[in-house]
Amino acid sequence: MRLVPSIVAVALGGALGTGARALLEAAVPGGWALLLVNALGSLLLGIATAALADAPDWLRHGIGAGALGGFTTFSAIAVASVSATAAAHGLSTIVPSLPGIAIALGMLLAGLASAWAGLAIGRRLVRRRAA
Amino acid sequence: MSPLELLGIAAAGGLGAVVRFLAGALPHRRPVRSTIVVNLVASLLAGALTGLLVLDDAWRAILVTGFCGGLSTYSAFALQAVEQLERRRGGAAAATIAVTVVGGAIAAGAGLLAGALLVPALPA
Numbered sequence: 001m002r003l004v005p006s007i008v009a010v011a012l013g014g015a016l017g018t019g020a021r022a023l024l025e026a027a028v029p030g031g032w033a034l035l036l037v038n039a040l041g042s043l044l045l046g047i048a049t050a051a052l053a054d055a056p057d058w059l060r061h062g063i064g065a066g067a068l069g070g071f072t073t074f075s076a077i078a079v080a081s082v083s084a085t086a087a088a089h090g091l092s093t094i095v096p097s098l099p100g101i102a103i104a105l106g107m108l109l110a111g112l113a114s115a116w117a118g119l120a121i122g123r124r125l126v127r128r129r130a131a
Numbered sequence: 132m133s134p135l136e137l138l139g140i141a142a143a144g145g146l147g148a149v150v151r152f153l154a155g156a157l158p159h160r161r162p163v164r165s166t167i168v169v170n171l172v173a174s175l176l177a178g179a180l181t182g183l184l185v186l187d188d189a190w191r192a193i194l195v196t197g198f199c200g201g202l203s204t205y206s207a208f209a210l211q212a213v214e215q216l217e218r219r220r221g222g223a224a225a226a227t228i229a230v231t232v233v234g235g236a237i238a239a240g241a242g243l244l245a246g247a248l249l250v251p252a253l254p255a
Contacts, residue, residue, distance in 0.1 A: 011145040011146070018141050019137055019138075021200060022200075044206070065155070065204075068204075068206045069207055070144045072205035074203035074204060079239045079242075081239070082178065100236065112213055114209065115209035115210040115212075118210075
């Protein structure tokens with residue numbers, strides 16, 4: 001594997017993906033931007049993984065690990081779920097970790113469903129292209 | 132968010148993505164495990180930097196949203212877990228999900244705590 005073209009592509013893709021996430025986070029109120037970003041990024045990675053299986057390494061790495069890896073984030077979800085637990089009030093004073101668990105599980109289900117749907121869409125695209 | 136701040140966030144995200152790529156894409160590495168490791172490390176770091184109250188807002192955005200956000204990934208985690216499920220490796224998929232989600236919360240919590248405890252030690 002030639003590493004240098006991949007590293008350049010991952011750096012550029014990562015910068016673009018991260019910049020897009022920062023803009024969306026600033027534009028969409030509340031924590032919904034993260035949910036949207038991660039679900040959309042997982043869907044697109046599923047599509048890209050299936051549809052770009054035969055593409056050159058640097059392109060797969062630049063789009064997958066770079067742009068979509070940088071677009072999506074795990075750390076922000078982890079911090080948000082812990083912070084939501086720390087700031088619990090109302091019903092959740094009985095079970096203080098409820099809001100945090102809801103964020104983590106909601107994101108998990110959305111992410112898994114999106115990645116699965118993305119793979120299915122990507123494979124269909126490949127079959128249509130082959131036919 | 133100023134254009135310069137956005138540029139800093141993007142550059143830091145590119146750097147984080149390269150670190151993540153090198154941790155996972157080298158031939159002898161195990162991709163699922165390296166995704167778990169970078170996500171936990173990024174969560175710990177993001178928690179610590181979020182808890183560190185003395186940090187200036189622009190730098191916090193560059194380091195937390197940029198570097199930690201670029202270093203961690205949700206898409207690769209979700210896709211790798213789905214691929215494990217497709218290969219009927221349900222136990223491995225459950226372990227990937229449990230270690231990532233529970234470990235991520237513990238790492239972020241430990242980071243937030245460490246960051247908050249560090250503040251008095253630094254000159255405000």
